[in-house]
Every structure is written in structure tokens, then in C-alpha cells.
Amino acid sequence: MLEIKNLHVKVGDQEILKGLDLTINTGEVHSIMGPNGSGKSTLAQVLAGRESYEVTEGEILFEGKDLLELAPEERAGEGIFLAFQYPVEIPGVANTYLLREALNSIRKYRGEEPLKHVEFGKLAKEKMDKMGMPDSLLRRSVNEGFSGGEKKRNEIFQMQVLEPRLAILDETDSGLDIDALKIVSDGVNALRSPERSFLVITHYQRLLNYIVPDFVHVLVGGRIVKSGGKELAIELEDRGYGWVEEESRQAVNN
Amino acid sequence: MDITLSTNGGGYREGYEEFKKNATGKGLAWLEAIREQGISRFSELGFPTAANEDWRFTNVAPIARTPFSLIRNGREKLSPRALKPYEFPGLETIDLVFVDGAYSEELSKTGTLPGGVRVENLARAFESDEGLVKEHLSAYADFTDEAFTALNAAFMEDGGFVYVPSGVRLEKPVHILFVTTSRTRPTIESPRNLIVVEDNASAEVVEQYVSLDESVYFSNVVTELVAGENSSVGHYLIERESKKAFNISTLRAEQKRSSNIRSHSVLLGGALVRNNIHPVLGGEGCDSLINGLYMSTGRQHIDNYMKVEHKSPHCDSRQFYNGVLDGRSRGVFHGRIIVHKDAQKTDAKQTNRNLLLSDNAQIDTKPQLEIYADDVKCTHGATIGQMDENAIFYLRSRGIPNETARDVILSAFTSGTIESMHVREIREYCENLLDDWFAQRRLAEKD
Numbered sequence: 001m002l003e004i005k006n007l008h009v010k011v012g013d014q015e016i017l018k019g020l021d022l023t024i025n026t027g028e029v030h031s032i033m034g035p036n037g038s039g040k041s042t043l044a045q046v047l048a049g050r051e052s053y054e055v056t057e058g059e060i061l062f063e064g065k066d067l068l069e070l071a072p073e074e075r076a077g078e079g080i081f082l083a084f085q086y087p088v089e090i091p092g093v094a095n096t097y098l099l100r101e102a103l104n105s106i107r108k109y110r111g112e113e114p115l116k117h118v119e120f121g122k123l124a125k126e127k128m129d130k131m132g133m134p135d136s137l138l139r140r141s142v143n144e145g146f147s148g149g150e151k152k153r154n155e156i157f158q159m160q161v162l163e164p165r166l167a168i169l170d171e172t173d174s175g176l177d178i179d180a181l182k183i184v185s186d187g188v189n190a191l192r193s194p195e196r197s198f199l200v201i202t203h204y205q206r207l208l209n210y211i212v213p214d215f216v217h218v219l220v221g222g223r224i225v226k227s228g229g230k231e232l233a234i235e236l237e238d239r240g241y242g243w244v245e246e247e248s249r250q251a252v253n254n
Numbered sequence: 255m256d257i258t259l260s261t262n263g264g265g266y267r268e269g270y271e272e273f274k275k276n277a278t279g280k281g282l283a284w285l286e287a288i289r290e291q292g293i294s295r296f297s298e299l300g301f302p303t304a305a306n307e308d309w310r311f312t313n314v315a316p317i318a319r320t321p322f323s324l325i326r327n328g329r330e331k332l333s334p335r336a337l338k339p340y341e342f343p344g345l346e347t348i349d350l351v352f353v354d355g356a357y358s359e360e361l362s363k364t365g366t367l368p369g370g371v372r373v374e375n376l377a378r379a380f381e382s383d384e385g386l387v388k389e390h391l392s393a394y395a396d397f398t399d400e401a402f403t404a405l406n407a408a409f410m411e412d413g414g415f416v417y418v419p420s421g422v423r424l425e426k427p428v429h430i431l432f433v434t435t436s437r438t439r440p441t442i443e444s445p446r447n448l449i450v451v452e453d454n455a456s457a458e459v460v461e462q463y464v465s466l467d468e469s470v471y472f473s474n475v476v477t478e479l480v481a482g483e484n485s486s487v488g489h490y491l492i493e494r495e496s497k498k499a500f501n502i503s504t505l506r507a508e509q510k511r512s513s514n515i516r517s518h519s520v521l522l523g524g525a526l527v528r529n530n531i532h533p534v535l536g537g538e539g540c541d542s543l544i545n546g547l548y549m550s551t552g553r554q555h556i557d558n559y560m561k562v563e564h565k566s567p568h569c570d571s572r573q574f575y576n577g578v579l580d581g582r583s584r585g586v587f588h589g590r591i592i593v594h595k596d597a598q599k600t601d602a603k604q605t606n607r608n609l610l611l612s613d614n615a616q617i618d619t620k621p622q623l624e625i626y627a628d629d630v631k632c633t634h635g636a637t638i639g640q641m642d643e644n645a646i647f648y649l650r651s652r653g654i655p656n657e658t659a660r661d662v663i664l665s666a667f668t669s670g671t672i673e674s675m676h677v678r679e680i681r682e683y684c685e686n687l688l689d690d691w692f693a694q695r696r697l698a699e700k701d
Binding site: 071089097158 | 648
């Protein structure tokens with residue numbers, strides 16, 4: 001589904017990703033872990049199409065298509081969804097408006113008819129209940145005045161409505177208490193299916209107790225330095241990132 | 255023969271002497287006295303300069319150096335069709351139409367009015383409602399320090415007159431439309447409006463200023479609005495004049511006990527615009543909502559000068575002004591709140607938000623609180639920002655196309671000030687104006 005080859009990315013003068021390779025097959029859940037500043041969020045933003053990040057080398061294929069040629073809205077149309085680490089507040093734009101406009105833009109991209117108001121209302125209500133969010137949230141401005149937990153929950157709610165093929169979760173767990181973490185994880189797990197893939201970016205192993213990944217990768221210094229199964233996450237939790245960084249330095253020196 | 259008004263030679267006084275020979279309401283001593291005081295004060299004050307703190311950010315030299323013609327006759331006849339774009343679809347209004355400053359009987363439409371209600375042109379009211387006009391005209395819009403108000407007092411001839419007696423709820427909004435046709439030479443108009451809404455009465459009044467052509471002219475407007483006890487008045491100023499026009503406009507509202515006024519300004523046109531809003535909350539328990547939206551592009555200059563005067567206890571005022579500035583345009587927001595000694599328990603709030611769409615656009619925003627009472631709540635806040643690229647990326651990442659995302663963010667910013675308009679059709683009319691503005695901007699970007 002997703003193939004990233006030798007990806008180099010610069011922000012301003014600084015190179016953040018330095019030859020990243022990653023392949024995600026349909027139906028798989030991959031987790032990327034890594035210390036602060038290793039490039040985790042950069043990867044998420046580049047996948048979603050953020051223009052301030054400059055790809056200097058490498059390629060990204062999504063279902064065989066050159067992702068880097070597509071605008072952010074086209075990527076959404078193709079089925080990519082990013083749950084933001086810091087969801088943006090947009091005063092004056094109602095949640096419901098954003099979602100309906102988003103859903104119908106994606107449907108239009110795919111050559112489908114727009115969803116009628118009533119159908120959309122039903123769909124939104126159903127997903128909202130699942131996420132334990134009050135209906136009134138729909139009429140409120142996007143993320144405005146939301147608590148940190150509400151914002152993250154809102155991201156997963158949007159994901160449920162938009163039903164992407166590849167969902168990227170950028171530190172969705174950060175700042176959540178256990179209850180919120182559980183709701184968010186349940187929301188994600190409900191969407192797991194053989195047709196859908198996930199890229200779960202996190203700093204902490206805790207989230208992976210709830211969203212159990214098929215593969216875990218460690219990102220250090222802009223490159224994936226170690227990959228393994230879910231047990232790698234536990235090892236990282238126990239031993240920290242130091243030993244992986246050390247290993248990778250030795251590998252480079254050898 | 256048209257009269258020329260110019261700062262050269264004999265100055266405006268010379269033109270005034272000519273003007274007064276056959277001005278409307280001639281022979282009414284009280285009216286002639288106001289005009290005389292007006293021209294005298296204006297001659298003393300002259301046009302304001304940047305040395306005047308109230309005019310620090312707005313240079314009126316282009317007005318001062320332009321000789322204007324005061325049209326005396328030979329005005330163009332318009333067909334009702336020409337006014338179609340300025341109507342509010344689906345809304346029945348009481349219409350007063352002025353073409354190049356003069357009342358047009360044919361284009362106006364007042365219909366049958368509820369008992370005691372008067373809606374007519376001021377020149378006519380000088381005679382037919384002399385008592386009322388004499389009582390209120392120039393009783394509020396003080397021109398001791400206001401050159402443009404003095405100038406208006408000298409040259410005022412006509413405008414809208416609205417009188418709603420006690421206890422009457424005027425259902426249909428009054429629409430006072432000022433149209434300027436195509437002019438070959440710069441002209442001057444001095445519209446003067448008087449709106450009196452008595453105790454327990456209510457009314458909605460729209461003043462709209464439009465141009466049929468991109469002509470150079472000067473609208474120097476003064477409106478006096480009296481809101482009686484427990485009355486409710488909505489006032490709308492829609493300014494969509496030529497990009498070469500000068501518009502100086504003053505709304506002076508006098509509020510009696512427990513009255514409620516809502517002032518909405520939508521400023522889109524004009525080369526040089528100054529929007530003075532000056533409510534005086536004179537009785538206990540008044541409520542003032544002062545809303546405005548200014549959107550400028552090219553080399554437009556739009557200045558908003560608020561002077562909200564709290565004179566009595568327990569009054570609330572709310573100011574929300576939003577500006578969108580593009581091109582090399584410049585905006586000014588000067589928000590003055592004066593809380594007099596006796597105005598305890600005042601609750602005054604002021605918010606001015608600005609969105610700069612280009613690197614060359616500029617805004618000067620200045621709050622000014624003068625508080626002489628000791629138990630009051632006054633807050634003010636101003637923001638200046640650019641289009642939030644994070645918000646746009648967020649919307650795009652959800653599948654919403656770039657252009658739509660930008661429009662969504664823009665209209666979210668502008669809609670706040672429009673939403674509070676009570677009359678739906680007027681609100682929709684304004685929303686359409688904004689949509690046109692966005693569309694034109696997109697076209698300009700593609701060029």
C-alpha cells in the first residue's frame with residue numbers, strides 16, 4: 001500500500017529525514033517510535049502533504065501512485081488521513097460543516113454523489129456516540145475551546161467518518177489520561193480491517209498496549225535503525241532509546 | 255449653475271454664500287442659523303491634519319485639495335431597474351432614494367405607513383414636520399471640534415427623515431439609498447439623516463451608499479439617531495461606493511433609558527473612508543452593539559473611529575470590528591470608550607480583529623479608554639494576523655480543496671459581524687457582497 005524509499009526531507013536548512021525506508025502492506029498496523037527530534041512528526045506531515053517540508057531525495061508510492069505529486073486534498077481523496085499531533089482550532093467554522101465538506105469533497109474526488117444532509121447527520125451521530133462525544137460538539141467551532149483530550153477524540157471521530165485507507169496517527173496518545181486513551185484506542189481498533197492500514201507514531205509504548213501493532217520501527221536521526229514485532233516496543237520501554245542509538249552508531253562506524 | 259467648493263481663494267465660505275441663496279428650507283431661521291454656525295466653525299477649523307490626534311493615521315489632504323462641484327440641477331434620471339442590484343431580495347422596505355444628493359420622488363416608495371410614522375426626505379420634513387426636525391436636528395452631532403460635521407451642517411440639504419412615535423413597532427425596514435451617477439467632475443454631497451424612534455418603539459434603518467460608475471466624489475454624511483426609552487433600533491450602514499470616492503460618515507446615536515441599538519457597518523468601497531460611530535448611552539440600562547466589517551484592497555484607506563460614551567450607570571456596550579485588508583490598502587481602527595463619572599457598573603467591551611491578506615496591507619489599531627468612574631468593567635483587545643496556513647493545511651488534509659479552504663477561513667472571519675444582523679434578507683445581501691468580494695479577489699490572484 002505504502003512504499004517509502006530513501007526519503008530525504010529538509011526543513012529550512014536542516015535535514016530531518018536522511019534516507020528513510022518503510023513499506024506498509026494493506027491491513028497492517030505499523031508503529032514508529034523514537035526519541036524527540038528523530039523526525040517522527042516530519043514523516044507524518046510529509047505524508048499528508050505539508051508544503052513547508054522539502055523532499056530532496058527519494059520517493060513515496062501510495063497504491064503505486066507517486067504521492068509527492070499530489071496536493072494534500074488529493075491525498076485525502078486517495079484515502080490518506082492524518083490525525084494531527086496538534087489539531088488546529090478554527091474559530092467560526094463548525095465541526096459539522098468541516099466534516100460534511102470534507103466527506104463530500106472526498107466523495108467528489110472519487111466520482112461519487114455527495115451525501116444528503118440527513119444521511120450525513122445519521123452517520124455523524126452514530127460515530128459521535130461511539131466516541132462518547134456529545135452532539136453539541138458538532139455545532140461548535142472546530143477544536144475551539146476543546147480540551148486536549150477532546151481534540152484528540154475529535155481527530156479519531158473525523159477518521160471514523162472519513163474512513164481512510166491509510167490512517168496516520170501522530171502522537172495521538174500524548175497528553176491523554178487513561179480513560180481518554182482507551183476511548184481513542186477503541187475508536188482506532190474499531191476501524192482495523194484487512195483493507196485498512198495504520199501508521200501509529202508515538203513516543204511511548206503505553207499506547208501500543210491498546211493498539212497492538214504488527215510491526216514496530218525505531219526512528220533515530222532521520223532513519224529507521226531497527227524494526228521488529230510488538231515485543232520491540234516493550235524492550236524500548238524497559239531500556240530506553242539509548243542502546244538503539246548506540247547500536248546504530250556502531251553500525252555506521254563499522 | 256453648479257457651485258464650486260474649494261480651499262483656494264475665498265474657500266468654502268465663498269461657495270456657501272452662493273449655496274444659501276436657494277438652499278432647501280430657505281427662510282427657516284433656525285435652519286439657517288445651524289448652517290451659518292456650520293460654515294463659521296468649518297472656516298475656523300479647516301480640514302484636519304495629522305497633527306490632530308484623531309486624524310493621525312488618516313490624511314485627508316486628497317479631499318482638501320480637490321475642488322468639488324455642488325450640483326444644483328441637471329441631475330440624471332435613473333430607471334428603477336438601475337437600482338435593482340441594491341435591493342434586498344425578498345424584503346419589503348420603505349424606500350427613500352437620493353440621486354447625486356437630491357431626493358427622487360419617482361424612485362422612492364413609502365406606501366402606507368402606520369399611524370403617526372413619518373418617513374420622508376428631510377428637505378420636505380423641514381416644512382411638513384418642522385417641529386420635530388427643529389427639536390432634533392443638530393441637537394446631538396456637535397461640531398465644535400468636528401470639521402466634517404460642521405461642513406455637513408453648512409451644506410446639508412436633504413437626506414432621510416424617519417420618525418416612529420411612542421409604542422409603534424415599524425415592521426418594514428427603512429432603506430435610505432444614496433446613488434451617485436457617473437460624474438465628469440468631482441462632486442460633493444452632504445447627506446443628512448435624522449432618525450427619531452420614540453419610547454417603546456422599534457425600527458430598522460439601512461443607509462446604503464453606492465456608485466454607478468468609478469467617479470471621484472465626496473460623500474460627507476451625518477446621521478443623528480435618537481433612541482427613546484426602552485426602544486430598539488437597528489442601524490445598518492452599507493458602503494459600496496466607487497474606488498475613487500471619498501466618504502466621511504458620522505453616526506451620532508443618542509440613547510435614552512433602557513434603549514437598545516445595534517449598529518452594523520459594512521464598508522467595502524471608497525478610496526478614502528472614515529466611519530465615525532458615536533453613541534452616547536445617556537440613560538440607565540442602555541445596550542449598544544457596535545459591529546463593523548471593513549474590507550479593503552488596492553490602495554483603499556478605511557478608517558473606523560469609535561467613540562462610545564457611557565454617561566449613565568448599568569449600561570452595556572459591545573464593539574466587534576473585523577477588518578480584512580488586501581493589496582496595498584490601509585485600515586485604521588480607533589476605539590475610544592469614555593466612561594463618565596456617574597456611569598458606574600458600566601460593562602464595555604471592544605474587540606478589533608484584522609486579517610492581512612498581503613504583505614503590503616497595513617492596519618493601525620488603537621484602543622483608548624478614558625474612565626472616570628470607579629466601578630466599571632472595560633475590556634479591549636486587538637489582533638492582527640495573516641491567513642492561518644495551519645488551518646488551511648488542516649482543512650486540505652481532510653480533503654477540502656485549497657480554494658474552498660481559503661474561502662472557508664475568510665468567511666469564518668467575516669461572518670461573525672454579519673451574523674448578528676436581525677433582518678435575514680439584509681444579512682443575506684451582505685453575505686452575497688462578501689462572496690463577490692472573495693470571487694473578485696480570486697480572479698485578481700489569477701491575473
